[in-house]
Amino acid sequence: MDPAIYNGFLLVAALFFGAAFILTSYRILAGPNSLDRLLGLDGLVAMIQCALATYICWSLDLTVSGAMLVVALLGFISSVSVARFRKKDGT
Known part of the structure; x- marks a missing residue:
């Protein structure tokens, strides 16, 4: 494969990861309860691995x-x- 095409695909993947990091960080910060924050954190860990x-x-x-x-x-x-x-949120 041509290195320019390969690096282009990796650049597109990096841009998608950047957008996903921003959206997931919003979910972690603005989650209405702790389970939403935990789900966002799990997604963030998976994105870091990817x-x-x-x-x-x-x-x-x-x-x-x-x-x-x-x-x-x-x-x-x-x-x-x-x-x-x-524990339950709010108690």
Whole structure:
């Protein structure tokens, strides 16, 4: 594949990730309750993983894969802990 086309596709993906980060950050900040904020945080963790995978495709550097594993584990642990110890909002 032509490198210009490949970099163009990766640039389009990066622009979509940027827009998704902004929309998800709004959901985290303006969520009416804690479950909406948790859902936004899960989406943000998934987007960070996808953005890191896009970076790996762009740079061909696999040293970031350890960071992807850490982000995945922290996202899972945070979701489980918030879901387990959550109290009703407003009480």
